[in-house]
Every structure is written in C-alpha cells, then in structure tokens.
Amino acid sequence: MTHVVVIGAGQAGSSLVAKLRNGGFQGKVTLIGEEPVAPYQRPPLSKKYLLGEMDLDRLLLRPESFYSENGIDLHLNETVQSIDVAGQAVVAGGHRINYDELVLTTGSVPRRLPAAIGGLLDSVYVVRDLKDVDSMAPEFAEGKRVLIVGGGYIGLEAAAVAASRGLDVTLVEMADRILQRVAAPETSDYFRTLHSGKGVRILEGVGLDHLTGDKKVSGAKLTDGTELDVDFVIVGVGISPATALAEAAGLDIENGIKTDAQGRTSVPHIWAAGDCASFPYKGARIRLESVPNAIDQAEIVAENIMGADKDYVAKPWFWSDQYDVKLQIAGLNTGYDRVVTREGGGGSVSFWYYQGDQLLAVDAMNAPRDYMIGKRLIESGKSPAPETVADPDTDMKALMKL
Structure with a gap:
C-alpha cells in the first residue's frame, strides 16, 4: 500500500491530504505538524483572533475529527529531525516513518531581530503562529506603547489592530517608504495616509539601532538617534522559506525548495508545496507567500501523486485587511513601468500596473469589482489601454469583451 507522508501541518499540508482523500x-496518509493543534488559518491570527472576534474552533481549517474520519494519521506536536533519502523514511519524535512519497509543506519562518540588538528581550514578538499571538495578546491594552519594526503588510496589519485597540503605535521602516518592496508609491501613499489618520506614527527611512531593557524591553534607539519608550515590540521584517530539513537531506534549494512545474523536488519521491517551494513561472522561478498558492499548489501535487501529470499554473492573488479597508491584489507587479489610478465611489480606488502596454497587476482598495475584473483580464492575457482603465466613465465589465 502506497504511503504518503506530509511534513508541515499548515494550509498546504491540510489541503494536500484532503485532496488525496477527496480524489x-x-x-496510507500521514500528516506531521510541530504545533499541538490541528491545522488552522493563519491570516485571521493577527486580526480577528487577536481582537477576540474569532475563537480557536473557528480558526481550524477542518475539525480535528476530519482527519481520523478520513483515515489520515495526524501527528501533532511532533518535530521531524531528519529525512533518510536512501531509506525513504523520516525520523520524527525519535522513531522512523517509512514513505513511498514524501511532501514537504514546511511553510516559512519569521525573520527575528538579532540578539545583539535586543532581539531576545521579553515582550519582543513576531507574528506567525498561534503561540506567538497568544503570547502577545495581553499586551494589547489601551494606552500601551508599541513599536512595530517593518512597514510591510505584516507590520501594517499589526499597526491597524493596535491602533484600533487604542494603543500608542510607532512604526519604523528602514526603506524610503512603507511597502517599497511589494507595491508602487501610490499604494504606499494610500496606506500611509490611512494609518496616519488613525494616529499611527510612521517613520520611513529610519531603522532600529537597538532595543534597551533589563530582561524585558523598555525602549528603543533608532538609527537617526531618536529614543523611544516602549512597552512591547512587534517585528514584521519578512519571512524565509523553511528549508533546513530539505537542505540537510540534500535537496536543491533556490529561494526555497526547488521544484519542477509539477511539484517534484530534485530527489525522487519527494515533493514540495506552499511557502517553502519555488517553482517555474513565465520563464523565471518564483516563490509565493499566500494562502491561495498554498492551497492550489498543494492540490496539484496531490493530483500528481495520484498520476495526473499536471503542471501548476499559478494565478497570483493576495489580500490584506487594515481597519475598514480591504486590499485585494491580483497578479505580480515585477517589472512595471507605469501605474494607472482608477478612482471609484465611496473612497474606493485601484492602481493598475503596466509594463509597456501589458497589464501586470492590480491593487484594489475597497474596490472588489475592479479587483475581479483585473484578475480575469490578467489571467486571460488581456490588457486594456491604460487610458481606458483610468477613465471613470469606462464600463469595466465591457473590458472583458476586448
């Protein structure tokens, strides 16, 4: 009997084992996770869960009973120490588990502050898993002073929750502007204005020099000499693919675990999917950090384990919730040379990224219609003229008939 072992009980791992059974x-199917709880959603952790608007039961991707009812051997609170490639086995919790096919859905790990600048002080947090959020939740009391390091989406979402709770929020971003790595200046300007209007102090072009405190953080010194009194710190400086296990087993690594278009790694009978995997995309190699990618890629790998012989064709899309603004992103903006603004009613707006005449991506703020139409245009390879998109009188639905 073929035995599929999946390492990593997050969105990708849970989606993969479910797809195997549904297919x-x-x-035999075994899913191994390091955390003591069944696979759960991560995006609501730092928002609805932290705010107390969603409990753990609603956070779970599937009831824990789903796994036993579907013959999935779920190993929780168990760390895989190594992969025996030659013997086709993993060593977990001190015992060997043999596999016929192995899938790595190990996800990603948050980048932390170095110990030399105070990264090991108490009340310095990252936002990645249930334990992280449970540990920081008591800090979110009105009037407390929080320093957020990093002006990407993780940092901005944390700032939104803190500000909505009445905290004194300072966010520092070393780059010239927030969201510089992932978005156009127009999107940065939009969210800077949004957060500033909610009382968040945003400092751009300024880094953290070091944190101060005796065991527990109590202050911060910035690279421009500014000194701040703080009660706690949230670090949102990005994530890295969790590749240590794969590297130790000799798998090829290239900005993540390197896979082919079907999810196979460089070692026979080992596959990878989700945040940890890089794959071919339009003549290049990319790695996507998103829930939709984790689900879609994992399901393709499951199908291929069952013999489907399908390539994974990514359809990148992302989202971020901040205050009452829902940002939806379709496509990848890499290589853009022009941004077109489309104003909508009720304060909605969308920014359309072009490379020459080709539409690459759309950032839509409270503009779900623009997002959906942009997503369909990108996926179908259609590129309406920038002037047409910018014209508020354009019937967006008619663009699909181009």
Missing part, C-alpha cells in the same frame, strides 16, 4: 486515494 479517491486509498493508500
């Missing part, structure tokens, strides 16, 4: 796979 009629009759072999």
Whole structure:
C-alpha cells in the first residue's frame, strides 16, 4: 500500500491530504505538524483572533475529527529531525516513518531581530503562529506603547489592530517608504495616509539601532538617534522559506525548495508545496507567500501523486485587511513601468500596473469589482489601454469583451 507522508501541518499540508482523500486515494496518509493543534488559518491570527472576534474552533481549517474520519494519521506536536533519502523514511519524535512519497509543506519562518540588538528581550514578538499571538495578546491594552519594526503588510496589519485597540503605535521602516518592496508609491501613499489618520506614527527611512531593557524591553534607539519608550515590540521584517530539513537531506534549494512545474523536488519521491517551494513561472522561478498558492499548489501535487501529470499554473492573488479597508491584489507587479489610478465611489480606488502596454497587476482598495475584473483580464492575457482603465466613465465589465 502506497504511503504518503506530509511534513508541515499548515494550509498546504491540510489541503494536500484532503485532496488525496477527496480524489479517491486509498493508500496510507500521514500528516506531521510541530504545533499541538490541528491545522488552522493563519491570516485571521493577527486580526480577528487577536481582537477576540474569532475563537480557536473557528480558526481550524477542518475539525480535528476530519482527519481520523478520513483515515489520515495526524501527528501533532511532533518535530521531524531528519529525512533518510536512501531509506525513504523520516525520523520524527525519535522513531522512523517509512514513505513511498514524501511532501514537504514546511511553510516559512519569521525573520527575528538579532540578539545583539535586543532581539531576545521579553515582550519582543513576531507574528506567525498561534503561540506567538497568544503570547502577545495581553499586551494589547489601551494606552500601551508599541513599536512595530517593518512597514510591510505584516507590520501594517499589526499597526491597524493596535491602533484600533487604542494603543500608542510607532512604526519604523528602514526603506524610503512603507511597502517599497511589494507595491508602487501610490499604494504606499494610500496606506500611509490611512494609518496616519488613525494616529499611527510612521517613520520611513529610519531603522532600529537597538532595543534597551533589563530582561524585558523598555525602549528603543533608532538609527537617526531618536529614543523611544516602549512597552512591547512587534517585528514584521519578512519571512524565509523553511528549508533546513530539505537542505540537510540534500535537496536543491533556490529561494526555497526547488521544484519542477509539477511539484517534484530534485530527489525522487519527494515533493514540495506552499511557502517553502519555488517553482517555474513565465520563464523565471518564483516563490509565493499566500494562502491561495498554498492551497492550489498543494492540490496539484496531490493530483500528481495520484498520476495526473499536471503542471501548476499559478494565478497570483493576495489580500490584506487594515481597519475598514480591504486590499485585494491580483497578479505580480515585477517589472512595471507605469501605474494607472482608477478612482471609484465611496473612497474606493485601484492602481493598475503596466509594463509597456501589458497589464501586470492590480491593487484594489475597497474596490472588489475592479479587483475581479483585473484578475480575469490578467489571467486571460488581456490588457486594456491604460487610458481606458483610468477613465471613470469606462464600463469595466465591457473590458472583458476586448
């Protein structure tokens, strides 16, 4: 009987084992996770869960009973120490588990502050898993002073929650502007204005020099000499693919675990999907950090384990919730040379990224219609003229008939 072992019980791992069973796979399935709880959603952790608007049961991707009812051997609170490639086995919790097919859905790990600048002080947090959010939740009391390091989406979402709770929020971003790595200046300007209007102090072009405190953080010195009194710190300076296990096993690594278009790694009978995996995309190699990618890529790998022989064709899309603004992003803006603004009613706006005449991506703020139409245009390879998109009188739905 074929045995599929999946390492990593997050969105990708849970989606993969469910797809195997839904697809009629009759072999043995084992899902191994380091955390003590069944696979759960991560995006609501730093928002609805932290705010107390969503409990753990609603956070779970599937009831824990789903796994036993579907013949999935779920190993929780268990760390895989190594992969025996030659023997086709993993060593976890001190015992060996043999596999016929192995899938790595190990996800990603947050980048932390170095110990030399105070990264090990108490009340310095990252936002990645349930334990992180549970540990920081008591800090979110009105009037407390929080320093957020990093002006990407993780940092901005944390700032939104803190500000909505009545905290004194300072956010520092070393780059010239927030969201510089992922978005156009127009999107940066939009969110800077949004946060500033909510009382968040945003400092751009300024880094953290070091944190101060005796065991517990109490202050921060910035690279411009500014000194701040703080009660706690949230670090949102990005994530890295969790590749240590794969590297130790000799798998090829290239900005993540390197896979082919179907999810196979460089070692036979080992696959990868989700945040940890890089794959071919339009003549290049990319790695996507998003829930939709984790689900879609994992399901393709499950199908390929069952013999489907399908390439994964990514359809990148992302989202971020900040205050009452829902940002939806379609496509990848890499290589853009022009941004077109489309104003909508009720304060909605969308920014359309072009490279020459080709539409690459759309950032839509409270503009779901623009997002959906932009997403369909990008996926179908259609590029309306920038002037047409910018014209508020344009019937966006008619663009699909181009």
